[in-house]
Amino acid sequence: MSEYRRREQSITLAPFEQQLEDQLEAGGDEPTQELLTLNFGPHHPATHGVLRLLVTLQGEVVRDVKPIIGYVHTGIEKTAEDKSYWKVIPVIERMDYLAYYFNAMAYCSAVETLIDVEVPKRAQYLRVIHMELNRIVSHLVWLGTSALDLGAISMFWYCFREREKILDLFEMSSGQRMHTRYFQIGGVIEDIPRGFAEKLSGFLAEMPSRVDQYGDLLNSNEIVLQRLRGTCPLDAETLLSLGVTGPLLRAAGNPWDLRKAAPYSSYEDFDFKIPVGTQGDNYDRYACRLAEMYESVKIVQQALDGLPEGPHITEDRKVALPPRHELATSMEALIHHFKLVTEGMRVPPGEVYSPVESPRGELGCFVRSDGSSKPARVHMRDPSFVNLQATSPMVKGAYIADMIATLAMLDPILGGIDR
Amino acid sequence: MAAGGVGVEVKRELLVGPVTGTRPGAAAPGGSDLRVRSLNARQLLRGGDLEGPNPSVHLEGSDFERHVEESVMTTTLDKAVAWARSNSFFPATFGLACCAIEMMSIVAARVDVARFGFEAFRASPRQADLLILSGRVSIKMAPIVRRIYDQMLEPKWAISMGACCSSMGVFNNYALVPADKFMPIDVHVPGCPPRPEALMHGVLKLRKMVQDDPDMGWRERYDAQGTEEIVPGA
Amino acid sequence: MPDATGLELIAQGLREAEGESVVTDTLFFRERATLSVEPAHIRAVLAHLRARGYAFLASVHGVDYYPHEPRLGVCYELLDMANVERITVKVRVPSTAPELESVTPDAADGAGWPTANHQEREVYDMFGVVFRGHPDLRRILMPEDYEGHPQRRDFPIGGEPVIFTYNEHEALGSSE
Numbered sequence: 130m131s132e133y134r135r136r137e138q139s140i141t142l143a144p145f146e147q148q149l150e151d152q153l154e155a156g157g158d159e160p161t162q163e164l165l166t167l168n169f170g171p172h173h174p175a176t177h178g179v180l181r182l183l184v185t186l187q188g189e190v191v192r193d194v195k196p197i198i199g200y201v202h203t204g205i206e207k208t209a210e211d212k213s214y215w216k217v218i219p220v221i222e223r224m225d226y227l228a229y230y231f232n233a234m235a236y237c238s239a240v241e242t243l244i245d246v247e248v249p250k251r252a253q254y255l256r257v258i259h260m261e262l263n264r265i266v267s268h269l270v271w272l273g274t275s276a277l278d279l280g281a282i283s284m285f286w287y288c289f290r291e292r293e294k295i296l297d298l299f300e301m302s303s304g305q306r307m308h309t310r311y312f313q314i315g316g317v318i319e320d321i322p323r324g325f326a327e328k329l330s331g332f333l334a335e336m337p338s339r340v341d342q343y344g345d346l347l348n349s350n351e352i353v354l355q356r357l358r359g360t361c362p363l364d365a366e367t368l369l370s371l372g373v374t375g376p377l378l379r380a381a382g383n384p385w386d387l388r389k390a391a392p393y394s395s396y397e398d399f400d401f402k403i404p405v406g407t408q409g410d411n412y413d414r415y416a417c418r419l420a421e422m423y424e425s426v427k428i429v430q431q432a433l434d435g436l437p438e439g440p441h442i443t444e445d446r447k448v449a450l451p452p453r454h455e456l457a458t459s460m461e462a463l464i465h466h467f468k469l470v471t472e473g474m475r476v477p478p479g480e481v482y483s484p485v486e487s488p489r490g491e492l493g494c495f496v497r498s499d500g501s502s503k504p505a506r507v508h509m510r511d512p513s514f515v516n517l518q519a520t521s522p523m524v525k526g527a528y529i530a531d532m533i534a535t536l537a538m539l540d541p542i543l544g545g546i547d548r
Numbered sequence: 549m550a551a552g553g554v555g556v557e558v559k560r561e562l563l564v565g566p567v568t569g570t571r572p573g574a575a576a577p578g579g580s581d582l583r584v585r586s587l588n589a590r591q592l593l594r595g596g597d598l599e600g601p602n603p604s605v606h607l608e609g610s611d612f613e614r615h616v617e618e619s620v621m622t623t624t625l626d627k628a629v630a631w632a633r634s635n636s637f638f639p640a641t642f643g644l645a646c647c648a649i650e651m652m653s654i655v656a657a658r659v660d661v662a663r664f665g666f667e668a669f670r671a672s673p674r675q676a677d678l679l680i681l682s683g684r685v686s687i688k689m690a691p692i693v694r695r696i697y698d699q700m701l702e703p704k705w706a707i708s709m710g711a712c713c714s715s716m717g718v719f720n721n722y723a724l725v726p727a728d729k730f731m732p733i734d735v736h737v738p739g740c741p742p743r744p745e746a747l748m749h750g751v752l753k754l755r756k757m758v759q760d761d762p763d764m765g766w767r768e769r770y771d772a773q774g775t776e777e778i779v780p781g782a
Numbered sequence: 783m784p785d786a787t788g789l790e791l792i793a794q795g796l797r798e799a800e801g802e803s804v805v806t807d808t809l810f811f812r813e814r815a816t817l818s819v820e821p822a823h824i825r826a827v828l829a830h831l832r833a834r835g836y837a838f839l840a841s842v843h844g845v846d847y848y849p850h851e852p853r854l855g856v857c858y859e860l861l862d863m864a865n866v867e868r869i870t871v872k873v874r875v876p877s878t879a880p881e882l883e884s885v886t887p888d889a890a891d892g893a894g895w896p897t898a899n900h901q902e903r904e905v906y907d908m909f910g911v912v913f914r915g916h917p918d919l920r921r922i923l924m925p926e927d928y929e930g931h932p933q934r935r936d937f938p939i940g941g942e943p944v945i946f947t948y949n950e951h952e953a954l955g956s957s958e
Binding site: 198199202204206207208210211242243245369370371372373385390391479480481482484491493495497505506508510514515517518547548 | 904908925
């Protein structure tokens with residue numbers, strides 16, 4: 130044990146209530162500390178998006194925190210009611226703006242369930258590839274910005290370097306870096322181009338060593354350990370009662386993951402592990418997400434190796450656009466194309482709630498259709514919206530700096546929270 | 549310089565004026581140096597070399613004018629200040645939604661905004677002069693954006709990044725406000741989200757605008773006439 | 783998901799425990815189970831289902847069934863993590879009296895569901911359903927003083943007019 134550590138251990142601090150009492154006794158009738166309510170945000174460099182927090186402080190200790198949201202409320206769900214089913218996809222993608230494929234996946238799987246159309250195997254594998262790559266992107270941005278919050282500013286550049294590589298892959302397959310409109314109802318919009326598989330293999334070969342580098346930089350770093358180890362833990366029962374899912378719940382020890390529990394889109398074909406934490410503090414949340422990046426790389430490798438041949442979208446012409454060469458020869462194809470583009474597809478009436486496992490937890494999409502070509506209600510159950518309720522129990526009694534670290538580890542995405 | 553200090557040699561020498569050969573006025577020690585320099589400058593301006601074969605060439609008339617044009621750069625103070633201002637924007641960290649991620653990408657290594665000197669994103673609006681509105685502005689957020697813009701010190705510029713704040717973007721509904729409705733915007737960057745290269749292009753366009761036209765009419769647009777600070781006693 | 787017979791058994795158990803009129807409808811559609819219940823008994827129904835193992839409330843969201851009355855619906859998505867089964871509990875309240883008991887707080891009749899806190903606020907904000915007993919019922923996404931409930935079907939979608947050349951003079955003239 131170093132000299133520094135030995136000196137630290139000789140100082141004992143009484144719990145806060147005891148300290149307050151001592152101060153009151155020492156100071157006579159005047160309390161020397163009072164509660165101060167401070168407004169964090171909505172414009173603040175440390176919040177992940179426009180989150181406003183009303184923090185009640187006693188000295189530097191947080192006694193209560195109230196999140197106030199709605200500063201980026203876009204009325205996505207209302208806009209979605211006004212558009213035909215496939216036109217909703219670009220709108221709904223912009224909700225949780227770091228996990229855009231997951232938004233589209235939840236919505237598309239809900240509508241596919243309503244229409245009762247089957248997604249071809251190749252499309253399912255392509256969806257898994259893109260979703261897991263998006264999970265890596267989301268975790269990279271989280272890691273970069275969280276390290277930035279903690280003060281490890283160089284991590285930002287390393288994480289965004291990897292992110293650029295993955296966005297190059299997305300650009301190759303769909304033409305856009307973010308919000309790609311790649312997932313469509315019934316499959317994916319286009320097959321992957323030539324060269325995608327090679328570039329992806331090259332990326333997958335080097336990604337684990339990059340994650341090793343991030344681990345080397347942060348895992349045993351004294352400052353990271355001091356700030357994250359043991360700060361703001363919350364047990365799994367409280368998290369479950371608050372509705373929290375995703376890496377936060379897994380860090381607390383509960384291995385709930387929809388990819389394993391209720392597999393969708395061929396996840397049952399892949400062999401991967403679920404990283405689970407032990408203490409539920411900030412360090413476990415960080416470690417879980419870091420480990421998830423390795424697992425996502427494994428899944429993408431397996432999906433790429435086992436990519437089956439076949440159509441990339443359903444053959445049902447009432448749901449998916451026919452390929453363009455058919456338009457010149459087949460009258461039915463032309464009519465289907467016309468109907469799909471002008472009016473959209475007709476969906477039988479019903480209500481479906483369809484969840485997927487996004488990088489932040491359970492992302493569910495509720496679609497109600499009334500038989501017309503526009504959805505009657507689209508609601509996204511966003512994981513960050515529900516996870517935000519866990520902020521208050523987590524940071525009660527911790528310092529402000531711990532609150533900032535906890536917010537970083539919570540990974541809230543305000544686009545998803547406010548929709 | 550005590551013994552054992554830094555080894556700096558101090559030599560005292562008589563400085564001799566280069567052209568006239570006269571000893572410069574030995575009145576003030578600092579002044580002689582300045583006088584020598586000003587004599588040298590005057591000589592250079594006239595076209596003579598200090599050490600060369602023609603130390604005492606005198607240019608007259610149009611030769612002199614052309615020599616001055618070639619060797620001396622003149623500008624207005626406005627333009628010099630505009631050049632300095634345009635090359636040192638301090639953007640405010642103001643990310644709202646998806647465009648914020650692409651704005652973070654321009655700070656990242658591939659499209660590196662530090663090449664141009666704009667990497668110092670200031671958290672406090674008082675220290676910033678460029679507001680990059682990245683993302684959708686909801687009706688709850690609009691008064692806050694306006695407040696932050698008001699807190700910035702003049703001269704200040706605003707870039708509306710992305711389709712959502714320039715026009716309504718993908719979402720034409722009750723919840724959003726286009727940024728033009730409540731604050732003056734200098735450059736609109738289209739895209740959803742715009743590529744980092746596109747945002748860089750927008751920032752560079754703003755830089756060119758500021759270099760060319762230092763005034764840019766922001767007082768008229770911002771309706772800030774009469775907001776100059778009155779110094780007491782002036 | 784509980785299959786169709788499982789759903790009927792659950793409905794049966796509910797009727798026996800809470801009363802005949804509690805469950806108004808059961809629906810098994812696309813492998814998903816939905817129970818429609820009377821609004822007055824929502825807390826009891828959720829407590830009963832919690833005892834049966836559906837201990838995780840995944841989502842509370844509102845639906846507007848305009849123009850059918852009762853118009854405003856609230857759906858509670860429950861999840862049984864041990865058996866990986868989901869069930870939806872739906873209640874419908876009329877727009878003339880859009881009130882419902884809040885499931886958030888712990889009350890005399892059992893433990894509450896703290897996860898419903900923000901989600902009920904969102905239903906209140908967007909649809910106007912008032913949750914009795916909610917600890918902090920105020921608008922969450924819209925500004926505090928906003929009038930109207932945006933996600934009702936008869937609320938206009940709003941937005942700015944798109945300016946083309948044929949309408950640019952009126953559009954710009956009015957807003958300038």
